[in-house]
Amino acid sequence: MKTKAASLIEISNEMRVLDVGSGQGTFAAAIAQLTGKNGEVVAVDATDEYLAVMKKNLDEYGVEHQVKFVKTDATDMCSKLALQSFDAAVGYRFIEELTDPTKLPRIIMEMKKLLRSDGTVAFVELSTDTHNVAEENLIRLHRDIGGDYFPKPEEILQHMKKTGLTNTRVITVETNIWFSGELFLKGAGGQDEIWTEFKDRIMKELWPSVKEHGMKYPSFNVFVGHKSKNK
Secondary structure (H helix, E strand, C coil): CHHHHHHHCCCCCCCEEEEECCCCCHHHHHHHHHHCCCCEEEEEECCCCCHHHHHHHHHHCCCHHHEEEEECCHHHHHHCCCCCCEEEEEEECCHHHCCCHHHHHHHHHHHHHCEEEEEEEEEEEECCCCCCHHHHHHHHHHHHHCCCCCCCHHHHHHHHHHCCCEEEEEEEECCCCEECHHHHHCCCCHHHCCCHHHHHHHHHHHHHHHHHHCEECCCEEEEEEECCCCC
């Protein structure tokens, strides 16, 4: 799924790519597989708490030597990285995790400054346009219980356009990843595990529906924009 999303962003061999909000490194691994041994991925995160897990994931996919980790806040990346040195700057479910959504325009501008001419800025985010109860269960877990941020697609595109990015668009990617109630209880799905601090609420508010209908990833929205050659 992540490799397909990276392919839609047109990540290809020998590219240098910035992965913003890299977390456990699974999207960085997918990108690195596409950039190949002659490419490079720079994984950026404000914390290094997932660094050990990231290294394990990168090693599992055999791309550990292609990914470099830089600890920095997404609003201050230009102070740590060379300007105009990346072919693409991307984020996987990054906007969803923003604790201060007002910082998004500044983050997009930082990403743009780090791009070479005609480079690409892209975000891969869950769609809240659900088609069944199982998909709604997953969104409820993240939005209503976890407090994640899900702005309307038009809002994200508007922020991208305001930074001067051109040819901005949304590509929708359908998924077919389901979790049964039993798998959900076991913490299946990586980020969709039962968070300790929310366990009581999950079991009270969400579990009855998950038990009956299961849980499914909804479609993904891939937001893409380009830095013009003359900017």
